[in-house]
Amino acid sequence: MDSKRLVLEHAAMMERWSALEPRLRSDASGQLHWELTLHAEGGNRLPIKIVYPSGYPADAPDIVALTSLPSGTPHLLPGNRICWRHPSESKRNRNIWCPSKDTAALCVGVAQRWFYAFLVWLSTSKWPVPDAVSN
Amino acid sequence: MGSFTPLTKERAEEIRRAMEQSRSSSEGLAFSETGELEGTAPVIASPDDRRNRIGKFDTHYQP
Numbered sequence: 001m002d003s004k005r006l007v008l009e010h011a012a013m014m015e016r017w018s019a020l021e022p023r024l025r026s027d028a029s030g031q032l033h034w035e036l037t038l039h040a041e042g043g044n045r046l047p048i049k050i051v052y053p054s055g056y057p058a059d060a061p062d063i064v065a066l067t068s069l070p071s072g073t074p075h076l077l078p079g080n081r082i083c084w085r086h087p088s089e090s091k092r093n094r095n096i097w098c099p100s101k102d103t104a105a106l107c108v109g110v111a112q113r114w115f116y117a118f119l120v121w122l123s124t125s126k127w128p129v130p131d132a133v134s135n
Numbered sequence: 136m137g138s139f140t141p142l143t144k145e146r147a148e149e150i151r152r153a154m155e156q157s158r159s160s161s162e163g164l165a166f167s168e169t170g171e172l173e174g175t176a177p178v179i180a181s182p183d184d185r186r187n188r189i190g191k192f193d194t195h196y197q198p
């Protein structure tokens with residue numbers, strides 16, 4: 001990621017989510033990610049990281065839960081990754097990653113939405129957001 | 136494993152309704168600065184009220 005984009009990413013994250021104290025980290029291979037903890041009512045917490053892929057921003061970030069989740073949790077991909085988009089989606093504008101407009105700050109909101117859906121599922125055994133199959 | 140506290144049935148239903156409502160093209164889920172769900176809000180409303188609105192990625196896919 002070039003430095004100009006990184007500055008933009010940092011500004012967007014701090015403008016929207018500074019209260020969650022997001023921390024930008026780098027792993028041993030130099031891959032950048034944000035770490036923060038989502039909050040929800042009832043004292044529920046979900047630590048996550050938002051990982052910038054090597055192809056960013058053309059490729060969307062991965063959102064990874066940093067705690068183990070109950071067996072059978074819906075919409076969870078291998079590696080504890082939150083399922084939040086379909087790579088081949090092209091029909092629903094609201095569900096398409098836009099490299100020129102979207103940043104990792106968007107992913108925090110997406111993760112927050114997922115977390116609330118998870119809590120509803122945990123409480124009712126029903127995922128509250130409609131499923132779709134992309135063709 | 137993470138420890139999670141289930142929601143009441145009433146609160147779970149409120150959240151389900153908010154999520155359904157937020158799938159309209161003009162509405163998004165609204166979160167406080169600390170991520171508490173505050174219901175829905177127009178996605179093009181004034182940005183200076185410090186609420187975060189999520190009007191995108193409102194469909195989930197079966198892995």
